[in-house]
Amino acid sequence: MHAHGRMLNAILIAAVVALAAFPLAGSTFYTQLITKIMIMAIFAMSLDLLVGYTGLVSFGHAAFFGLAGYALALMVPKYEAASLWWTLPAAMAACAAFALVTGALVLRTRGIFFIMVTLAFAQMLFFVFHDTKFGGGSDGIYIYNKPHLKLGETALLDLEKLDHFYYLVLVLLVAVYLVLRRILGSTFGHALVGIKVNEHRMRALGFPAFRYKLAAYVISGALAGMSGYLAAVQFGFVNPEIISWHQSGAVLMMVILGGMGTLYGPAIGAFAFVMMQELFSNQAWFGAYAKHWQLAMGVTIILVALYLPQGLSGLLQKFGRRKEAAEAEHD
Amino acid sequence: MTEAILSTVDLTRRFGGLVAVSKVSVDLRVGEVHAVIGPNGAGKTTLTNLLSGDLAPTSGEIRYAGADLAGLPSHRISRMGIGRSYQKTNIFLPFSVFENCRLAAQSRTPHAWRAFSRAPGFRDINRQAEAAMEAAGLARRRDRVAATLSHGEQRQLEIAMCLATSPRVLLLDEPLAGMGPHESQRMVELIKQLSEGHAIMLIEHDMDAVFAVAHRLTVMVNGEVIESGTPAEVRNSPAVQLAYLGGEDNLHG
Numbered sequence: 329m330h331a332h333g334r335m336l337n338a339i340l341i342a343a344v345v346a347l348a349a350f351p352l353a354g355s356t357f358y359t360q361l362i363t364k365i366m367i368m369a370i371f372a373m374s375l376d377l378l379v380g381y382t383g384l385v386s387f388g389h390a391a392f393f394g395l396a397g398y399a400l401a402l403m404v405p406k407y408e409a410a411s412l413w414w415t416l417p418a419a420m421a422a423c424a425a426f427a428l429v430t431g432a433l434v435l436r437t438r439g440i441f442f443i444m445v446t447l448a449f450a451q452m453l454f455f456v457f458h459d460t461k462f463g464g465g466s467d468g469i470y471i472y473n474k475p476h477l478k479l480g481e482t483a484l485l486d487l488e489k490l491d492h493f494y495y496l497v498l499v500l501l502v503a504v505y506l507v508l509r510r511i512l513g514s515t516f517g518h519a520l521v522g523i524k525v526n527e528h529r530m531r532a533l534g535f536p537a538f539r540y541k542l543a544a545y546v547i548s549g550a551l552a553g554m555s556g557y558l559a560a561v562q563f564g565f566v567n568p569e570i571i572s573w574h575q576s577g578a579v580l581m582m583v584i585l586g587g588m589g590t591l592y593g594p595a596i597g598a599f600a601f602v603m604m605q606e607l608f609s610n611q612a613w614f615g616a617y618a619k620h621w622q623l624a625m626g627v628t629i630i631l632v633a634l635y636l637p638q639g640l641s642g643l644l645q646k647f648g649r650r651k652e653a654a655e656a657e658h659d
Numbered sequence: 660m661t662e663a664i665l666s667t668v669d670l671t672r673r674f675g676g677l678v679a680v681s682k683v684s685v686d687l688r689v690g691e692v693h694a695v696i697g698p699n700g701a702g703k704t705t706l707t708n709l710l711s712g713d714l715a716p717t718s719g720e721i722r723y724a725g726a727d728l729a730g731l732p733s734h735r736i737s738r739m740g741i742g743r744s745y746q747k748t749n750i751f752l753p754f755s756v757f758e759n760c761r762l763a764a765q766s767r768t769p770h771a772w773r774a775f776s777r778a779p780g781f782r783d784i785n786r787q788a789e790a791a792m793e794a795a796g797l798a799r800r801r802d803r804v805a806a807t808l809s810h811g812e813q814r815q816l817e818i819a820m821c822l823a824t825s826p827r828v829l830l831l832d833e834p835l836a837g838m839g840p841h842e843s844q845r846m847v848e849l850i851k852q853l854s855e856g857h858a859i860m861l862i863e864h865d866m867d868a869v870f871a872v873a874h875r876l877t878v879m880v881n882g883e884v885i886e887s888g889t890p891a892e893v894r895n896s897p898a899v900q901l902a903y904l905g906g907e908d909n910l911h912g
Contacts, residue, residue, distance in 0.1 A: 513777050513778060514778055515778045517778065519765065522754075525754070526751050530762075530766075532733050533820065533824055534738040
């Protein structure tokens with residue numbers, strides 16, 4: 329168990345070092361692609377707190393992702409840049425508030441009903457932005473100026489520069505992973521897993537399960553908001569598509585693909601998902617079939633679900649156990 | 660006689676037209692095992708569910724430490740010092756025995772401001788969990804995954820988790836269900852020991868066990884109490900013999 333944990337930490341540190349070195353070698357295209365993947369990894373990890381650790385399968389997580397994007401777009405003055413120092417916390421706070429209000433309602437349902445009600449709230453938000461002028465309707469809003477990050481008068485980072493933005497996202501990805509790991513190792517985190525395994529017994533033991541779930545929902549919503557904010561900064565515009573159920577479905581697939589309840593698994597899932605999207609829609613390789621990339625994607629996800637029920641991170645664990653067994657034999 | 664710590668007054672629960680528990684009044688006292696017996700469907704488990712907050716009563720009172728518990732949610736009732744075990748084993752199967760008890764103990768200690776400190780670092784919680792495992796005879800099984808325990812050990816774990824919450828009242832719903840004679844004997848000893856510091860309500864079908872540990876007996880049939888008293892009184896009650904035992908002298912075992 330401990331050997332396994334040490335190996336995992338070693339792999340994760342190696343991955344972060346590789347990510348830190350990547351912009352030195354990678355092209356503009358790939359630096360942007362990896363930035364997008366890291367943003368989606370934050371999104372997927374935030375959902376894993378609900379799906380993998382609390383047993384809440386949310387099918388409306390894009391609501392937070394999109395809300396934060398729109399929050400940024402609406403906060404940025406048209407011809408100047410806004411400060412990241414207050415727009416990022418403000419966007420996350422908006423998501424936390426939305427999670428608190430909707431969570432108080434959706435968490436009264438369970439199972440399939442929870443899935444449907446979370447979807448319903450995301451769809452409501454989708455249509456608020458799609459059908460009103462307030463968020464630019466179906467065209468969305470452009471963000472002409474990326475937020476600035478200044479300390480006093482000196483700019484710490486210039487987010488117009490790809491590598492500066494890349495490192496900001498990498499630092500936030502690592503921070504979110506560490507914060508979630510800390511939360512999950514705490515008494516609060518243990519209680520969440522208890523609720524996932526046996527909520528009835530948790531209540532019988534004296535845990536106010538509803539409050540615990542609501543707290544997890546708010547934390548998860550705020551972190552999903554961070555990823556949505558970063559995505560809006562990267563792409564320079566927001567439109568209702570970022571709240572659509574496709575987006576909620578995609579992040580859920582990343583979590584399942586990577587292996588829920590592991591935190592790093594959904595990050596791997598985000599990587600695999602975006603890479604597959606790129607691969608299967610590559611016309612040079614798949615020609616006319618590239619148009620139907622979703623078909624190939626669907627088949628792959630079915631195969632993973634059938635043969636790797638613990639997702640891609642399950643492979644890692646299997647390998648780890650085999651190595652441990654081999655070492656034990658050696659002793 | 661010491662004063663009752665928990666007593667129900669005309670407690671009633673209806674499910675549509677069915678009256679599962681009808682005007683039941685029972686008293687629980689610290690140091691006493693109060694056994695509730697009766698045929699299947701008599702309403703014993705429903706009574707337990709009412710006391711633990713798993714179900715809200717239709718009418719009647721549950722008096723405990725100066726308050727009326729009727730209708731409070733189960734987590735509040737649990738925090739007030741009323742623990743229960745379940746007829747159908749209800750534990751955290753994927754967790755170790757220790758983690759099962761540790762979680763139970765954690766529920767007692769309000770560490771809100773330290774909620775994000777690492778869970779295994781709380782010494783008082785760990786000690787409480789260890790003590791509960793010790794008391795329930797599970798110390799040797801500390802690191803076993805609960806799902807891999809024998810049926811009898813899982814029943815012991817039920818009790819250990821209950822104890823880890825430091826309750827004053829224990830509601831034990833058929834703790835001997837499905838146990839072999841040897842395991843049953845151990846459980847009976849455990850209940851005897853626990854009765855010293857706790858008020859215990861015991862629901863049990865095993866009459867040998869009931870008469871070995873109970874200080875008081877309540878007999879329920881079709882949701883109603885038909886007799887309540889000392890084991891000797893109940894044993895000699897014509898009403899019990901007629902309704903529950905079909906006139907046979909089965910209570911002598």
